[in-house]
Amino acid sequence: MDAIVVKNLRKEYAGFTLRDCSLTLPAGCVMGLIGENGAGKSTVIRCLLHMIERTAGDIFLLGKNIDDKDFDSVKESVGVVLDEAMFPPVIHARQLNRILKNSYKNWEETLYFSYLKKFSLPEKLPFSKYSKGMKMKLSIAAALSHRAKLLILDEATSGLDPVVRDEILDIFNDFTRENDCSILISSHIVSDLEKICDYIAFLHQGELLCCEEKDRLLEKYGLIHCTKADFSAIPAEAVIGKKESPYGIEALVLREKISADLAVSPVGIEDIFLYFVKFGK
Amino acid sequence: MNLFIDNKSGSPIYDQIFTQMKSHILTGVLPEGALLPSIRALAKDLRISVITTKRAYDELEREGYIYGVAGKGFFVAKRNPSLVYEEGLRKIEEYLQHAVFLAAECGLSKNDLHDMLKILTEEDHRS
Numbered sequence: 001m002d003a004i005v006v007k008n009l010r011k012e013y014a015g016f017t018l019r020d021c022s023l024t025l026p027a028g029c030v031m032g033l034i035g036e037n038g039a040g041k042s043t044v045i046r047c048l049l050h051m052i053e054r055t056a057g058d059i060f061l062l063g064k065n066i067d068d069k070d071f072d073s074v075k076e077s078v079g080v081v082l083d084e085a086m087f088p089p090v091i092h093a094r095q096l097n098r099i100l101k102n103s104y105k106n107w108e109e110t111l112y113f114s115y116l117k118k119f120s121l122p123e124k125l126p127f128s129k130y131s132k133g134m135k136m137k138l139s140i141a142a143a144l145s146h147r148a149k150l151l152i153l154d155e156a157t158s159g160l161d162p163v164v165r166d167e168i169l170d171i172f173n174d175f176t177r178e179n180d181c182s183i184l185i186s187s188h189i190v191s192d193l194e195k196i197c198d199y200i201a202f203l204h205q206g207e208l209l210c211c212e213e214k215d216r217l218l219e220k221y222g223l224i225h226c227t228k229a230d231f232s233a234i235p236a237e238a239v240i241g242k243k244e245s246p247y248g249i250e251a252l253v254l255r256e257k258i259s260a261d262l263a264v265s266p267v268g269i270e271d272i273f274l275y276f277v278k279f280g281k
Numbered sequence: 282m283n284l285f286i287d288n289k290s291g292s293p294i295y296d297q298i299f300t301q302m303k304s305h306i307l308t309g310v311l312p313e314g315a316l317l318p319s320i321r322a323l324a325k326d327l328r329i330s331v332i333t334t335k336r337a338y339d340e341l342e343r344e345g346y347i348y349g350v351a352g353k354g355f356f357v358a359k360r361n362p363s364l365v366y367e368e369g370l371r372k373i374e375e376y377l378q379h380a381v382f383l384a385a386e387c388g389l390s391k392n393d394l395h396d397m398l399k400i401l402t403e404e405d406h407r408s
Binding site for chain 1: 289290291293294295321322324325328329330331332333
């Protein structure tokens, strides 16, 4: 079963349109949503969660259309962490446990407290006194503690230090590999996404540029460094984008269209994205 | 069994797993009939994609090194000695061909190349 299916999603705002976005996230996989500020990442996520009405398109979460009347039964299985944590400011982590225990059928108290300990979150400090990182960690702890089959995270790792981010990525890794659960995560921090994602989706100005398996992307593209004369010999359809300086050219190319005698070096997701949107033809 | 994934090497990750597992099978580190780690477990431990792991296993299965049993997992297939030998020969030829090509490019004589090989093989024996 696919965890997320989005078909021709469209959302029109004054001055911004998310156009024909279609993507599929198979169960047990992690998809990363990459895009610059205002690219439409949060719009996609808000549409998925039915926080805003979309203009057109169909959305299925865990096999169920989000417009169905009995979609509420699926909500229990979806964990959500948004870029701004939304717990009441006066309550503390212990009280939150009591509230969530009564809201989720599958709430696991012991798991919740084990995450609190793991993230070193004080149990009796009011939420408003938490730092940004602590707030985020508490939201993640809560999202992971009700046996969700699908996690949707919007900029969840931003604002956290590298050590904690890595810890959380480890938890996400276990979460998807052991239990066949799925994650959709958006982030500016491309290196995080590169570490855990199976699929990468590039959003740019409301348009989905590509949605592909991460390892295939890394295999498909490469960087070349060459002189202007050498560059002119490369077939135009092989070049995705280029950076020119007085000392030479660096270009993102399709490996299969490049002759074997040119040295092609490996490229990261961040560079692929930059070449797509910034240095593209 | 050791497996090393190098994200910076530029060689595809599925290929790195495929090549290393193949060599473990050919050298007997993974004996015939051994049960391989499940795709999910391997992906989890190496922190790599499930799809990529599956691709490596599929490739190994297609080339006859392992076989899948529904509901049980993947096992190391019976080793075909002549296949192993052929694979070795094929590789040696390929590398030598490459060396000959490079030697011609550098203007190296046949004798120089022979000497080089001789030195290399002698060093190999010592180490």
